[in-house]
Amino acid sequence: MGGTLLANVGAALAGPRNRAHALHTELAETDPDVIGARSYAMYRHRERPEEVIGDMDAFRALVGRPVRAR
Structure with a gap:
């Protein structure tokens, strides 16, 4: 067992x-400072549940549909 x-x-x-x-x-x-700032802003403002970090064109190609930038 x-x-x-x-x-x-x-x-x-x-x-x-x-x-x-x-x-x-x-x-x-x-840059870890950018990630930290975005995470803290999301914690403070709470208007969105997630944040995309990285190459948006690569992400769009991966998911195969348009993604609006914030």
């Missing part, structure tokens, strides 16, 4: 670990 529990925990932690690696790769060349 202990092995099954640990396997479940390992599977559950794989998602956040993968997300952390993806963010690290994607944001490697982005």
Whole structure:
């Protein structure tokens, strides 16, 4: 039973670990002060739930539809 529990925990932690690696790769060349300022502004004003950081043209190509810049 202990092995099954640990396997479940390992599977559950794989998602956040993968997300952390993806963010690290994607944001490697982005200024952390800019990300911090945007995050703090979102926290203070709360008019939008998310922020796109990075190359908007690459993001548009990825999702295949227009995305309006903010």
